[in-house]
Amino acid sequence: MTTLLQQSSRGALEYNFTSLYMWRHAYRLQAAEHMGRLIVVSDPDDPMYLYPDGPGPIEPYIEALYEDAKARGAGLAFWVLLDEHKEQLEKAYPGKFDIAPDRSQADYLYTAESLITLRGKKLSSKRNHINRFMSTFRDYRYEPITKNNIREVHEMDRLWCEENYGYQTESLTREENAVDQVLHNYFDLPVDGGLLRVGEKVVAFTLGEPLNDTTYLMHIEKALDAYPGAYQMINQLFAEAHFEGYTYVNREDDAGDEGLRRAKLSYDPVRLVTKYCGRLIGDTL
Numbered sequence: 001m002t003t004l005l006q007q008s009s010r011g012a013l014e015y016n017f018t019s020l021y022m023w024r025h026a027y028r029l030q031a032a033e034h035m036g037r038l039i040v041v042s043d044p045d046d047p048m049y050l051y052p053d054g055p056g057p058i059e060p061y062i063e064a065l066y067e068d069a070k071a072r073g074a075g076l077a078f079w080v081l082l083d084e085h086k087e088q089l090e091k092a093y094p095g096k097f098d099i100a101p102d103r104s105q106a107d108y109l110y111t112a113e114s115l116i117t118l119r120g121k122k123l124s125s126k127r128n129h130i131n132r133f134m135s136t137f138r139d140y141r142y143e144p145i146t147k148n149n150i151r152e153v154h155e156m157d158r159l160w161c162e163e164n165y166g167y168q169t170e171s172l173t174r175e176e177n178a179v180d181q182v183l184h185n186y187f188d189l190p191v192d193g194g195l196l197r198v199g200e201k202v203v204a205f206t207l208g209e210p211l212n213d214t215t216y217l218m219h220i221e222k223a224l225d226a227y228p229g230a231y232q233m234i235n236q237l238f239a240e241a242h243f244e245g246y247t248y249v250n251r252e253d254d255a256g257d258e259g260l261r262r263a264k265l266s267y268d269p270v271r272l273v274t275k276y277c278g279r280l281i282g283d284t285l
Helices: 017-022 059-071 083-092 112-117 121-136 150-163 170-184 230-242 258-265
Strands: 029-034 037-042 048-050 077-081 097-101 107-111 140-144 192-198 201-210 215-223 248-250 271-273 276-280
Touching (some): 017 170, 107 112, 112 230, 140 230, 150 192, 150 201
Antiparallel strands (some): 192 201, 201 215
16 A cells, blocks of 8 residues: 555645554545555445545546446545645546535644744744743653553553543544554554653653655644643654654644644644545536
C-alpha cells in the first residue's frame, strides 16, 4: 500500500498508510490494488471512495469505481477530493458530479518553524502555558517511545480515557480504538513517538510520521488533565525532536468538534487543506 500511496501527491492524511490502518475498523475501510493504483472504499454497504490519485489519465479508474459502486447497488461517491482531484474530475466529467467542500475534514497545516520556536504574538499563550508547566513541574523530561516504556504509554492512554469518558461516546470510542491500533502495532508501523514524564509518571504522549518530503503528519496527541500545559509541552518538545528539515506540519482535521477546532486554530495554521465530497449526479457517467 505504501508504494501505491507514494504515487500520489500525499497531500492529506487520507493518503498515509498509518492513517488508513488505524481508522480501518471505525470507517469499515477496504483496500485493493487496481491497474497500479490504490483503491480504498469506506463502508461497503454505503460505499464512498478515496480518490484514486496517481499519474496518467483518471478515466479508467473512475469508470472502474462506477462499476464497483453499481454492483453494490449504490451511486459513485467520493469522501475525499483535494483541489487537484476536483479539477481533474470536473475536467474529465464536466457537470457530472455534485462537489461540495467539507469543513470538518479540512487538515490544519502549520509551518514547522512556528511549532518548533513558538515565536510571535499569536503563539504567546502557548509559550505562557509551557513556562507555567516548567515552573510547576520541574522534574519533567521528554523521552522517545521505546520497548522499555510503551507499557506506560498504554497505561496513560487508559487513564486519559477514564478522564474523558472514552468508552461512553461513540466518537471517543472510535478514536480510542484507532489509538489502540497504533500503540499495539507501534514497532511495525513507520511512526515516531514521544512521551512526557513528570517524575516517574507519563503524563502525555504523541505520535507522528512524515507525510511526504516537505510535510510531517501528526496522528495523536494526549495529555492528562491534572498537568496543565502538558499538551503544549509535548507538542513543542516533539516538534524540536522531529520537525527539523520539514517545511510544514499537518495536524489533521477537527472532525467537526468545536473544542478541537478552537485548539487547532489557536496554533495559527498557515492554511487549511480543503477537502470536498463528490457524488455522481444521476445514474450514468
